Amino acid sequence: MDFTDLTDTPRKQSMLAGTIFFMLIFPIYFAIMPTLVADEMIESGSSGISASWSVSFEETEITQIESETLSDGDTYDSFFDIMTESNIAYIMMEISCMDNDEPGPGFTDSADAKSDVSQVEGEFEDQENNGDCGMGGGVEMIWYSTENYTGDNYTFEGTENELRDTWSSNGEGVGTWAVTLTANIETNPVPIFGEVLDSDEDYEITWTAVTYELIIIPLIDGDI
Numbered sequence: 001m002d003f004t005d006l007t008d009t010p011r012k013q014s015m016l017a018g019t020i021f022f023m024l025i026f027p028i029y030f031a032i033m034p035t036l037v038a039d040e041m042i043e044s045g046s047s048g049i050s051a052s053w054s055v056s057f058e059e060t061e062i063t064q065i066e067s068e069t070l071s072d073g074d075t076y077d078s079f080f081d082i083m084t085e086s087n088i089a090y091i092m093m094e095i096s097c098m099d100n101d102e103p104g105p106g107f108t109d110s111a112d113a114k115s116d117v118s119q120v121e122g123e124f125e126d127q128e129n130n131g132d133c134g135m136g137g138g139v140e141m142i143w144y145s146t147e148n149y150t151g152d153n154y155t156f157e158g159t160e161n162e163l164r165d166t167w168s169s170n171g172e173g174v175g176t177w178a179v180t181l182t183a184n185i186e187t188n189p190v191p192i193f194g195e196v197l198d199s200d201e202d203y204e205i206t207w208t209a210v211t212y213e214l215i216i217i218p219l220i221d222g223d224i
């Protein structure tokens with residue numbers, strides 16, 4: 001049988017055309033189908049249909065860094081304004097300092113820090129902490145706007161609503177974060193060569209807000 005046997009009548013011609021049509025259209029149909037199903041699941045998910053989801057987080061950091069040189073007993077108020085539409089994972093405040101003004105160990109300066117969360121939306125506890133300005137010293141404070149946030153990817157079984165309720169900061173953490181830093185300068189009370197070796201310290205205050213967008217993708221069987 002050659003090609004003319006398939007095309008020698010109008011009926012055979014139309015059958016061939018139909019066959020070729022389906023040969024072309026079926027692969028396209030099956031290639032598109034999972035996407036259509038996935039889109040449908042995203043839409044129906046909001047009505048509470050349980051599914052398997054790949055969950056990940058696209059993070060953005062907002063940072064603010066200030067450097068201050070303070071003498072003994074000096075205080076410095078630092079403010080961090082956060083206005084964002086995104087979910088907030090957590091807010092972190094770090095004070096770092098490295099006292100190398102005297103030779104040898106001892107007489108290490110330190111930092112006292114006290115927060116003020118009264119101008120922030122949500123229920124946050126104030127923190128008070130101190131740390132020395134030696135190796136690995138300083139002060140760190142952290143507040144979670146989203147409970148149990150780690151930013152790790154995982155697979156979730158349940159509804160889209162449950163997912164979105166879990167990963168939302170509901171506007172908590174927006175506002176003005178504040179911390180007061182008090183400098184403690186220590187130096188040898190018996191000056192060597194008649195001069196005070198250490199009279200101040202350089203402190204660096206770093207605020208970081210980690211915000212995120214929730215990325216959820218329904219998993220089709222065999223896709224996991």
Ligand SMILES: [Ca+2]
Nearest residue numbers: 107109186198
């Ligand atoms: Ca010192």
Ligand SMILES: [Ca+2]
Nearest residue numbers: 099101200201
């Ligand atoms: Ca110092």
